[in-house]
Amino acid sequence: MAESPLVLVQRPPTFDFMDELLSRNFPVLTTHHTSSAPLLVFLSRHASSVRAVVSIGRFKIDADFLSHLPSLRLIVCTSVGTDHVDLPECKRRGIAVTNAGEAYSEDVADYAVGLLISFLRRIPAADRYVKSGQWAKCGEFKLGIKLSGKRVGILGLGSIGSLIAKRLEPFGCIISYNSTCQKQSIPYLYYPDVVSLAANNDVIILCCALNDQTRHIVNREVMESLGRNGIIINVGRGGLIDEKEMVKCLVDGVIGGAGLDAFEKEPGVPVELFGLDNVVLSPHSAVATPGSLDNVVQLALANLKAFFSNQPLISPVRLN
Amino acid sequence: MESIGVLMMCPMSSYLENELQKRFNLVRFWNFPEKSVFLETHRNSIRAVVGNASTGADAELINDLTKLEIVSSFSVGLDKIDLGKCKEKGIRVTNTPDVLTEDVADLAIGLILALLRRLCECDRYVRSCKWKYGDFQLTAKFSGKSVGILGLGRIGTAIAKRAEAFSCPVSYHSRRVKPDLGYNYYPTVVELAENSDILVVACPLTDQTRHIVNRQVMDALGAKGVLVNIGRGPHVDEQELVKALTEGRLGGAALDVFEQEPHVPEELFGLENVVLLPHVGSGTVETENAMADLVVSNLEAHFAGKSLLTPVVWSE
Numbered sequence: 001m002a003e004s005p006l007v008l009v010q011r012p013p014t015f016d017f018m019d020e021l022l023s024r025n026f027p028v029l030t031t032h033h034t035s036s037a038p039l040l041v042f043l044s045r046h047a048s049s050v051r052a053v054v055s056i057g058r059f060k061i062d063a064d065f066l067s068h069l070p071s072l073r074l075i076v077c078t079s080v081g082t083d084h085v086d087l088p089e090c091k092r093r094g095i096a097v098t099n100a101g102e103a104y105s106e107d108v109a110d111y112a113v114g115l116l117i118s119f120l121r122r123i124p125a126a127d128r129y130v131k132s133g134q135w136a137k138c139g140e141f142k143l144g145i146k147l148s149g150k151r152v153g154i155l156g157l158g159s160i161g162s163l164i165a166k167r168l169e170p171f172g173c174i175i176s177y178n179s180t181c182q183k184q185s186i187p188y189l190y191y192p193d194v195v196s197l198a199a200n201n202d203v204i205i206l207c208c209a210l211n212d213q214t215r216h217i218v219n220r221e222v223m224e225s226l227g228r229n230g231i232i233i234n235v236g237r238g239g240l241i242d243e244k245e246m247v248k249c250l251v252d253g254v255i256g257g258a259g260l261d262a263f264e265k266e267p268g269v270p271v272e273l274f275g276l277d278n279v280v281l282s283p284h285s286a287v288a289t290p291g292s293l294d295n296v297v298q299l300a301l302a303n304l305k306a307f308f309s310n311q312p313l314i315s316p317v318r319l320n
Numbered sequence: 321m322e323s324i325g326v327l328m329m330c331p332m333s334s335y336l337e338n339e340l341q342k343r344f345n346l347v348r349f350w351n352f353p354e355k356s357v358f359l360e361t362h363r364n365s366i367r368a369v370v371g372n373a374s375t376g377a378d379a380e381l382i383n384d385l386t387k388l389e390i391v392s393s394f395s396v397g398l399d400k401i402d403l404g405k406c407k408e409k410g411i412r413v414t415n416t417p418d419v420l421t422e423d424v425a426d427l428a429i430g431l432i433l434a435l436l437r438r439l440c441e442c443d444r445y446v447r448s449c450k451w452k453y454g455d456f457q458l459t460a461k462f463s464g465k466s467v468g469i470l471g472l473g474r475i476g477t478a479i480a481k482r483a484e485a486f487s488c489p490v491s492y493h494s495r496r497v498k499p500d501l502g503y504n505y506y507p508t509v510v511e512l513a514e515n516s517d518i519l520v521v522a523c524p525l526t527d528q529t530r531h532i533v534n535r536q537v538m539d540a541l542g543a544k545g546v547l548v549n550i551g552r553g554p555h556v557d558e559q560e561l562v563k564a565l566t567e568g569r570l571g572g573a574a575l576d577v578f579e580q581e582p583h584v585p586e587e588l589f590g591l592e593n594v595v596l597l598p599h600v601g602s603g604t605v606e607t608e609n610a611m612a613d614l615v616v617s618n619l620e621a622h623f624a625g626k627s628l629l630t631p632v633v634w635s636e
Contacts, residue, residue: 012453110486111433114439117426118430118433118439121426123434124443127597136582140331141597144600144603144604147422285456
């Protein structure tokens with residue numbers, strides 16, 4: 001290698017969309033390693049000069065990983081969520097972290113609404129019904145559920161949550177929320193906890209960050225509170241929901257149904273869900289548009305350029 | 321009122337059937353092997369016909385039923401009713417506007433999102449157990465795309481309001497300009513299609529609008545454009561549509577209606593850029609019940625000599 005690498009890119013082989021832009025701007029080292037031993041050996045050998053890591057694909061960044069990068073001062077995540085990064089450890093070591101900011105917000109908000117309407121109006125199942133020839137043979141399809149007038153509770157009224165609320169208003173939905181910040185300026189009804197949010201809504205949409213306080217925040221109690229006609233839409237992280245309990249609640253009719261873009265152990269999905277007609281499933285695709293990708297690439301580059309020229313970072317994550 | 325003969329043209333809602341059965345002498349057209357058999361017994365006793373989007377009252381039926389006073393449609397669309405013949409014979413017609421506006425508009429947006437973001441494919445993909453770490457497919461963004469609405473009536477306006485919340489610039493073509501609504505008007509369908517990423521059909525089906533979405537319109541919409549039809553199948557030249565999609569001249573289509581329901585061109589079944597629904601625009605429990613209540617209320621009002629709730633008003 002001509003120059004010592006300054007930027008380490010950690011990504012799956014298929015996520016190569018930033019390669020060209022990054023290597024034009026910085027001396028880059030790329031690794032696809034995901035399992036500890038080979039990765040740590042690789043880092044020891046090649047990464048002593050690395051000052052910034054670009055993390056594409058939510059691979060776990062823990063103390064072990066960090067301890068093998070003695071020059072590291074910045075982690076650039078291309079995800080909004082930073083639950084895969086040991087933030088306290090970064091803080092201890094003086095390593096800054098940036099995320100995707102608002103790069104994905106519109107697309108994720110669109111997707112959440114898409115999942116909700118797809119669930120209520122049974123769009124994927126109806127599409128299968130026609131494409132398998134059943135409409136001509138078996139007649140009318142099952143009725144769906146009206147969206148207008150539904151009470152929708154948003155868990156996490158950040159950038160994504162606000163855009164979801166804005167989109168659902170003209171559909172005649174009644175919006176309420178629970179969030180870490182309750183503001184006077186927000187025109188929606190606030191609920192102080194998730195159980196009361198669930199109790200007073202027909203739908204809850206999860207778009208808050210995953211951290212120690214929010215892991216399994218949607219548990220059995222919340223689902224019982226939501227009730228047998230209640231619907232969960234998850235465009236956050238799988239870990240926000242106690243997945244084992246959710247599967248039971250879906251199978252047993254404790255809740256009405258779900259639209260899920262995230263799971264606890266992706267790409268693993270509980271097999272019980274495949275046979276259910278009261279779920280819409282998606283392979284963590286809410287951000288997958290050229291626009292979002294472009295946004296996050298530009299943002300990542302801007303963060304790196306700011307870092308290397310001692311300017312303020314564009315989308316820093318709070319580390320406490 | 322139990323002796324009043326009401327003819328229901330086809331199964332459309334068991335709730336409606338029950339409500340009609342309770343109040344009138346309900347005759348079910350589909351129980352007769354042939355029309356002639358039905359007419360033998362009922363020609364002179366039917367005073368009302370209840371039709372829907374697939375079967376209404378054509379000129380022949382209207383002429384056959386000597387005592388017909390009112391046609392009450394379980395739909396907002398009137399294309400299956402010979403309105404000219406009804407007007408000529410003084411037969412009143414009612415439909416079900418407003419109660420289904422939201423559901424149809426919601427479905428139009430749902431179709432756009434399902435098509436652009438490939439939601440049906442995503443669901444299918446996960447259920448197939450093929451999801452591997454690192455797999456992803458880029459899909460088309462919806463927010464900010466230009467939406468062209470063909471027909472800015474109740475449903476078209478409701479669609480426009482929803483699209484605006486996604487920051488979509490909205491344009492339209494309609495019989496009349498509607499300056500108060502603030503959307504961009506195009507004087508022809510082709511121009512609307514040329515200037516839209518998404519073309520939504522939401523106008524009534526009449527002689528003027530049959531095949532209004534033809535080859536020229538589809539070419540104007542183009543390989544990056546998509547068509548959404550929540551109107552009536554015959555709005556679109558279906559044969560041309562199949563060609564445009566299979567040849568890649570049109571970017572995609574999301575269709576809730578077809579020319580010969582329930583038959584759908586099989587060439588469309590394998591296409592990932594096509595979402596096909598079995599005419600479920602107003603297909604929710606709440607809306608179908610509200611439509612049924614409206615049909616029943618209109619009939620009750622008519623036979624009690626009171627004002628109709630949702631009469632079709634004859635234009636000049």
